[in-house]
Amino acid sequence: MTLEIILIFSSALFSIGIFGLLTRKNIVITLMSLELIFNSVVLSIVGFNRYALSPLVINDLSVDSFFGLLSGNILGIFIICVAAGETALALAMVLALGKFKSTVELSDLSEMKN
Amino acid sequence: MDNSLLNIFIALISFIGVASAIYVVAQTNVFRAAIALALSFMTVAVVFFAINAEFLGAVQILVYIGAVSVLMAFSVLLVKDLQTASSSTIGLRFFLSSFSSLLIFITLVFVIFTTEWNRTDNISDPNMKEILFEKYSIDQENKLIINVKSETNESEIRDGLFKDSIIPIGSLLATRYFISLQLIALIIVACVVGSIAITKNTIENDEEGDVEAI
Numbered sequence: 001m002t003l004e005i006i007l008i009f010s011s012a013l014f015s016i017g018i019f020g021l022l023t024r025k026n027i028v029i030t031l032m033s034l035e036l037i038f039n040s041v042v043l044s045i046v047g048f049n050r051y052a053l054s055p056l057v058i059n060d061l062s063v064d065s066f067f068g069l070l071s072g073n074i075l076g077i078f079i080i081c082v083a084a085g086e087t088a089l090a091l092a093m094v095l096a097l098g099k100f101k102s103t104v105e106l107s108d109l110s111e112m113k114n
Numbered sequence: 115m116d117n118s119l120l121n122i123f124i125a126l127i128s129f130i131g132v133a134s135a136i137y138v139v140a141q142t143n144v145f146r147a148a149i150a151l152a153l154s155f156m157t158v159a160v161v162f163f164a165i166n167a168e169f170l171g172a173v174q175i176l177v178y179i180g181a182v183s184v185l186m187a188f189s190v191l192l193v194k195d196l197q198t199a200s201s202s203t204i205g206l207r208f209f210l211s212s213f214s215s216l217l218i219f220i221t222l223v224f225v226i227f228t229t230e231w232n233r234t235d236n237i238s239d240p241n242m243k244e245i246l247f248e249k250y251s252i253d254q255e256n257k258l259i260i261n262v263k264s265e266t267n268e269s270e271i272r273d274g275l276f277k278d279s280i281i282p283i284g285s286l287l288a289t290r291y292f293i294s295l296q297l298i299a300l301i302i303v304a305c306v307v308g309s310i311a312i313t314k315n316t317i318e319n320d321e322e323g324d325v326e327a328i
Contacts (some may be wrong), residue, residue, distance in 0.1 A: 001117075002121055003231060005121055006161065006165070007226045008128070009132065011223060012132045012135075012219060013131065013132065013135055013158075015215040015216065015218045016132070016135045016136060016139055017135075017139075018215045019211055019215035023139070023207065024139065026144065028148075028189060029141075029144060029147055032139075032147060032148070032186065035155075035182060036151075036154065039155060039158050042158075043161065043162075050165045050166060051233060051235065052231040052234065066275075067275075067290075068286070068290070069246075069275055069282075071286065071291075073167055073170050073279060073283055074286055074291055076170050077170065077287075078294065078298055080173055080174065081177075081298045081301070081302060083182075084177050084302070085301055085302045085304075085305030087186075088309045089308055089312075091185055091186065091189050091309070092308070092313045094189055094193060095189065095312070095313055098193030
């Protein structure tokens with residue numbers, strides 16, 4: 001039952017993030033919704049790693065493959081790293097936009113259109 | 115381990131997390147939204163600690179709460195007119211997006227409850243159960259994971275894989291996932307250099323008084 005609770009929490013965070021991405025026009029709140037989505041993905045991966053493993057992995061007891069039972073955690077660490085880098089880059093772009101164009105609304109940014 | 119108590123705890127924590135996430139997407143004040151986002155990240159970190167992923171919980175607190183939320187709060191202070199964001203207007207767009215996100219949620223919950231998961235709690239093999247949740251030891255000569263017996267040397271005994279996950283994660287990062295770790299480091303360096311380049315250009319142009327469009 002713990003796996004189900006964690007997965008429902010994760011999917012609730014995911015759909016709230018999708019909702020924020022679709023409705024809000026402010027750049028920073030859109031970024032926050034993206035972070036919520038990344039976080040829900042990490043949460044579901046770690047929950048799967050702890051509570052639902054493939055029997056193929058479990059029945060292999062050599063040293064090299066045994067620690068592979070924890071590869072979900074490693075994947076979570078990588079996702080967190082990429083999300084952090086992406087946030088740093090996106091916030092630098094927000095700073096540049098606020099300086100040059102004096103706007104933080106996504107609907108005002110339409111230079112590439114047409 | 116009292117499993118039902120853990121379930122109730124995680125359910126309460128996730129309720130707080132979902133409430134603060136809704137506060138984030140509904141808030142017009144960006145600074146308050148950043149604080150609520152930090153609370154939401156904190157609940158996820160607490161769930162990590164509760165399901166024995168201590169290392170990931172610590173990384174979550176350090177990176178997300180310590181860096182990302184604080185960075186967002188600082189961006190509010192640095193950019194003019196960012197403090198009050200436009201709220202989402204109730205219109206066709208609002209109803210369509212709430213309908214689609216609700217549809218995503220219902221589909222995910224349906225899939226969660228109809229799938230047969232291979233649960234680690236129902237492992238029938240008692241040796242495997244002991245290795246995962248109790249204690250194990252590594253036979254260096256035969257390259258085997260062995261169960262702890264009475265004659266096993268005290269220094270070779272490690273806690274079970276899901277009880278103490280930090281040593282296995284460290285050795286995985288240093289051996290099997292070494293290339294991936296280097297690639298991630300390269301990506302982060304690229305991100306940091308790129309963001310410094312963008313922001314430095316902004317400051318230089320500002321000093322020259324040349325604040326024209328990019």
